[in-house]
Amino acid sequence: SQQGEEDPQALSIQEGENATMNCSYKTSINNLQWYRQNSGRGLVHLILIRSNEREKHSGRLRVTLDTSKKSSSLLITASRAADTASYFCATDALSGGYNKLIFGAGTRLAVHP
C-alpha cells in the first residue's frame, strides 16, 4: 500500500497562476520529499522538509508540512509552461532498520501558455 497520496490527480492552469498540490500520508515520518517527473524521464528531487519543520522555500516552490494532519502541500508560484510535469511526494518509512522512500501516485500538472 502507498504511504503518500497526492491530490488532485490532475491539475490544469494558465501560465502565471499558482499551482497547489497536496499530499497525505499514514504513518510517522522523519521527512517528506517532493519530486518532479517530466514525461518519459526519471524523477528529479525538488525539496525535502523534515518532520520538525513547518515550511520551506526553494525559488518558486513553497512546501508546508502539518504532522498533526499528516499532510503536506507543494505550491508553485507564477507557473510556467516548463513546469508541466508530474509531481510526487515521498515519505520515508523505517523497515528492517533501514529507511526507504514510499511514493504517492502523483499529480499531473499542465500549465498552458
Next chain:
Amino acid sequence: NAGVTQTPKFQVLKTGQSMTLQCAQDMNHNSMYWYRQDPGMGLRLIYYSASEGTTDKGEVPNGYNVSRLNKREFSLRLESAAPSQTSVYFCATTGNTGRRGAYNEQFFGPGTRLTVL
C-alpha cells in the same frame, strides 16, 4: 559525471523470456534501489541494497531477483517475464543508508521501458 545510468532504454520480451536490467552509478553512493512505475500507481519499490553486499525485498519483489555486483552496479533480473511485468523500471541511489537518520534525496536513472508480450 554520468550520475545514474540504466541499460537498455527500451526492451520487448515474449512471455517466459529472461533478461537483466543494468544500473550503474558514479556518485559513490551506498544505497541503490529498483522501482517500477505503472500508470496511476506511482513508484513501487521492488528491491533495494542498503550497501554493497546486502539486498532486501521491497513492496513488489515477486518475479524479480537482484545482484549488487559492487558499489557501483545493481542489476535486476526477470527470470521468466510475464505481461504483468510490463512497466517502466527506474534505478535510484542515495548516499545515506538511512539507518536511524533523516533520509536524503534519491537520484534517479532515466528508466527502462519494458514490454512483455
